Amino acid sequence: MARSKIALIGAGQIGGTLAHLAGLKELGDVVLFDIADGVPQGKGLDIAESAPVDGFDAKFSGASDYAAIAGADVVIVTAGVPRKPGMSRDDLIGINLKVMEAVGTGIKTHAPDAFVICITNPLDAMVWALQKFSGLPANKIVGMAGVLDSARFRHFLADEFQVSVEDVTAFVLGGHGDDMVPLVRYSTVAGVPLPDLVKLGWTTQEKLDAMVERTRKGGGEIVNLLKTGSAFYAPAASAIAMAESYLRDKKRVLPCAAHLSGQYGIDGLFIGVPIVIGAGGVERVLEVEFNADEKAMFDKSVNSVKGLIEACKGVNAALT
Numbered sequence: 001m002a003r004s005k006i007a008l009i010g011a012g013q014i015g016g017t018l019a020h021l022a023g024l025k026e027l028g029d030v031v032l033f034d035i036a037d038g039v040p041q042g043k044g045l046d047i048a049e050s051a052p053v054d055g056f057d058a059k060f061s062g063a064s065d066y067a068a069i070a071g072a073d074v075v076i077v078t079a080g081v082p083r084k085p086g087m088s089r090d091d092l093i094g095i096n097l098k099v100m101e102a103v104g105t106g107i108k109t110h111a112p113d114a115f116v117i118c119i120t121n122p123l124d125a126m127v128w129a130l131q132k133f134s135g136l137p138a139n140k141i142v143g144m145a146g147v148l149d150s151a152r153f154r155h156f157l158a159d160e161f162q163v164s165v166e167d168v169t170a171f172v173l174g175g176h177g178d179d180m181v182p183l184v185r186y187s188t189v190a191g192v193p194l195p196d197l198v199k200l201g202w203t204t205q206e207k208l209d210a211m212v213e214r215t216r217k218g219g220g221e222i223v224n225l226l227k228t229g230s231a232f233y234a235p236a237a238s239a240i241a242m243a244e245s246y247l248r249d250k251k252r253v254l255p256c257a258a259h260l261s262g263q264y265g266i267d268g269l270f271i272g273v274p275i276v277i278g279a280g281g282v283e284r285v286l287e288v289e290f291n292a293d294e295k296a297m298f299d300k301s302v303n304s305v306k307g308l309i310e311a312c313k314g315v316n317a318a319l320t
């Protein structure tokens with residue numbers, strides 16, 4: 001059976017890490033695409049030269065012509081600019097919307113059957129715009145954010161409880177902004193919900209609230225430390241988990257920015273919700289029940305995403 005083909009649009013910090021991880025996991029042959037001359041070719045060659053050491057078989061190539069992504073099974077989009085200290089994700093709209101138009105046209109022409117994962121920020125608006133520009137069916141395009149936000153929360157929890165990260169599950173839903181919704185009631189250690197662990201004295205409500213707040217600001221914390229860009233190891237690992245679930249039909253249940261058509265009372269927006277990713281792309285949306293507080297947080301986050309979409313429409317009148 002032929003190897004799968006993975007096209008990475010954007011060969012920057014996340015793109016390069018994605019290529020390396022795809023190789024290490026033998027997910028398929030990798031094409032790195034970027035407008036920066038020589039960068040996708042250089043990173044591709046560098047990773048190919050690491051393959052004999054780590055013992056993985058995959059081809060790596062770099063390109064600056066969209067024809068190179070033809071026939072890709074998975075396309076992961078990181079093209080655009082990241083945040084610098086003092087910038088919000090929303091400050092990126094002007095530049096990254098133009099990039100999404102070019103990328104969407106390239107996918108529409110050369111890889112219309114691919115499963116597409118968008119990472120470019122502001123995430124919930126860029127994945128929405130990319131779907132419009134590419135014309136992809138709604139079940140074949142998702143945004144990566146929830147897996148990363150949940151992984152950050154899981155890391156903080158595992159560190160606090162001094163237990164394995166493997167035994168900590170967490171759900172962070174809503175938009176990928178500072179008002180994202182870490183769902184404490186649905187987050188567990190080996191199936192025991194966090195509120196019960198507070199009752200058992202494993203942590204205090206104050207510490208739990210602080211971890212929720214740190215999760216919400218997790219992206220900014222890294223931006224402030226790095227100073228020249230944003231997080232890339234954990235974002236890349238998160239998108240690879242989504243790609244792997246599609247390529248290997250694992251049917252994992254992952255929080256992702258998915259197109260909603262009535263679920264959660266939302267129509268026509270991409271919002272972070274738990275979905276099943278398998279060979280059929282987005283195979284199912286899992287609708288969890290919210291209590292009044294969770295619903296209020298979710299609605300606030302959805303309103304922020306709506307604001308971003310209006311801003312996109314203001315920049316590009318062709319978007320409706």
Ligand code: A3D
Binds near residue numbers: 010082
């Ligand atoms: P960076 O290292 O700057 O890489 C971006 C790459 O995109 C660069 O190599 C550019 O040359 C390339 N590029 C720019 N315009 C185009 C174009 N028109 N066509 C093709 N390539 C182009 O950034 P990064 O990899 O650190 O981050 C990429 C994006 O991911 C940014 O928008 C970040 O804000 C975003 N990001 C999202 C998350 C989420 O959780 C959603 C997390 C971290 C970063």
